[in-house]
Amino acid sequence: MIDEPFAIGESPLHRRDPRVKIITAITLTVLVALTDSFVVAAGAGVLALLLVLVAGLPILPVLRHLLAVNVFTLFLWLTLPLTYGGETTHLHGLALSVSGIRLAALITLKSNTIALALTALLSTSTIASLGHGLEGIGIPPRLCFILLTTYRYLFVIHQEYQRLHRAAVMRGFVARTNLHTYKTLSHLFAMTLVKSWNRAQRVHQAMLLRGFTGKLFLLRQPLLIPADYLFLASCLAACGGLATLGLC
Amino acid sequence: MHISEGVLSGPVLLGSGAATIIGTAIGLRKVNHERLMTVALLASAFFVASLIHIPLGPGSVHLLLTGLTGLILGWSAFPAILVALLLQALFFQYGGLLVLGTNTFNMAAPAVACGLILRPWLKRTKSSRTTATFLAGFCSIFFSALLTALSLRLSDTGLSQAAKILVLSHLPIMLIEGGITLFIVEFLLRVQPDILDFNSPANTNDLS
Numbered sequence: 001m002i003d004e005p006f007a008i009g010e011s012p013l014h015r016r017d018p019r020v021k022i023i024t025a026i027t028l029t030v031l032v033a034l035t036d037s038f039v040v041a042a043g044a045g046v047l048a049l050l051l052v053l054v055a056g057l058p059i060l061p062v063l064r065h066l067l068a069v070n071v072f073t074l075f076l077w078l079t080l081p082l083t084y085g086g087e088t089t090h091l092h093g094l095a096l097s098v099s100g101i102r103l104a105a106l107i108t109l110k111s112n113t114i115a116l117a118l119t120a121l122l123s124t125s126t127i128a129s130l131g132h133g134l135e136g137i138g139i140p141p142r143l144c145f146i147l148l149t150t151y152r153y154l155f156v157i158h159q160e161y162q163r164l165h166r167a168a169v170m171r172g173f174v175a176r177t178n179l180h181t182y183k184t185l186s187h188l189f190a191m192t193l194v195k196s197w198n199r200a201q202r203v204h205q206a207m208l209l210r211g212f213t214g215k216l217f218l219l220r221q222p223l224l225i226p227a228d229y230l231f232l233a234s235c236l237a238a239c240g241g242l243a244t245l246g247l248c
Numbered sequence: 249m250h251i252s253e254g255v256l257s258g259p260v261l262l263g264s265g266a267a268t269i270i271g272t273a274i275g276l277r278k279v280n281h282e283r284l285m286t287v288a289l290l291a292s293a294f295f296v297a298s299l300i301h302i303p304l305g306p307g308s309v310h311l312l313l314t315g316l317t318g319l320i321l322g323w324s325a326f327p328a329i330l331v332a333l334l335l336q337a338l339f340f341q342y343g344g345l346l347v348l349g350t351n352t353f354n355m356a357a358p359a360v361a362c363g364l365i366l367r368p369w370l371k372r373t374k375s376s377r378t379t380a381t382f383l384a385g386f387c388s389i390f391f392s393a394l395l396t397a398l399s400l401r402l403s404d405t406g407l408s409q410a411a412k413i414l415v416l417s418h419l420p421i422m423l424i425e426g427g428i429t430l431f432i433v434e435f436l437l438r439v440q441p442d443i444l445d446f447n448s449p450a451n452t453n454d455l456s
Contacts, residue, residue, distance in 0.1 A: 026346075100406060107252070107255050127338060140276060150332070154296070154335070158296045187431065193293050193432070194436070194440045200288070201285075201286075214284070
């Protein structure tokens with residue numbers, strides 16, 4: 001359930017430095033999130049599709065990723081045309097708001113564009129390298145430390161919960177809508193919290209023994225190569241072009 | 249509860265983003281070196297909570313437990329929730345990078361407020377403890393839903409009906425969260441009460 005299906009690969013995007021990809025992702029997100037124009041959003045959509053193609057990602061898993069985004073847009077499609085007001089058009093006796101439909105369409109385009117761009121740019125790095133990349137672009141080291149450690153222990157703690165849950169199921173526990181279920185699941189999670197708490201103490205002590213002072217060091221400090229600069233420059237130029245398109 | 253990227257207007261994104269930066273900065277300043285690991289592991293645990301599905305009639309809802317996060321971590325809930333949401337955005341494409349500020353503020357601000365206001369009540373009588381823990385779970389979700397609705401509404405008044413539906417649809421989740429938070433706190437008080445004393449200075453049993 002928690003995995004990084006796109007992180008490993010040999011495409012030109014996989015080989016770019018995470019810092020470059022993070023900056024591109026932020027620029028593109030800001031541009032698309034703030035625009036009101038279909039033209040800019042569609043242009044960014046083409047750019048995002050291009051990035052996905054360059055990254056050589058498998059189509060089906062990418063579409064499955066997009067599904068999560070569209071749960072929220074579906075909610076907007078179900079409510080906005082009926083509730084937005086303004087000029088209406090009639091379809092099978094339903095009064096649908098034109099501007100509501102327009103807004104829902106724009107939001108759908110924007111959300112999917114950003115999700116595609118983030119998949120191409122960020123999912124092609126491991127979260128560990130993104131964490132160090134974030135530190136490289138000036139995010140506070142403590143926050144990056146929390147991010148990296150949270151990520152590191154996510155799987156361990158998830159497995160611990162699953163182990164407790166399996167043990168409960170083997171003793172005949174069936175989840176239903178009743179108080180017993182709610183109590184049992186609460187206790188399973190509370191036990192997971194206790195285990196995480198104690199594990200945190202042990203890991204901290206073990207790290208102190210190894211001379212931990214609050215900073216994580218990278219064994220190999222990656223250097224930006226010309227291809228990284230070229231990629232960053234062309235992406236920023238494309239974003240700049242789209243932004244001027246939106247202004248005129 | 250997550251707002252997708254591309255829905256909100258610039259001023260809403262900027263305002264809540266700035267609030268998240270301030271909250272996270274305070275939260276990071278409050279964690280000392282000895283406590284960083286604990287904040288990180290509790291953040292993983294709360295991420296895991298969001299994978300737990302609670303049956304509700306024919307469907308199911310997933311846990312959020314932001315109220316409990318606030319009760320345990322206080323201000324440090326801000327960085328913990330930010331990190332958990334960032335990981336969710338990276339793993340599952342819930343929300344994006346810019347809207348992360350808004351989503352974090354909407355979830356973490358009620359959590360921190362509930363934690364700071366209600367925590368003193370844990371030390372009093374049993375009934376006040378029960379009320380406080382239930383309220384922590386209930387109110388954190390209520391105000392998170394309200395803030396989410398408000399961010400939609402401020403972005404575009406046409407979204408206000410959608411916002412109303414969003415708050416109402418979260419009512420059963422508020423009740424469940426209240427109950428679950430209550431059960432978890434009762435369990436923790438019996439098994440490992442020092443978790444609930446996370447922020448007290450006496451509770452740094454480290455080696456340094």
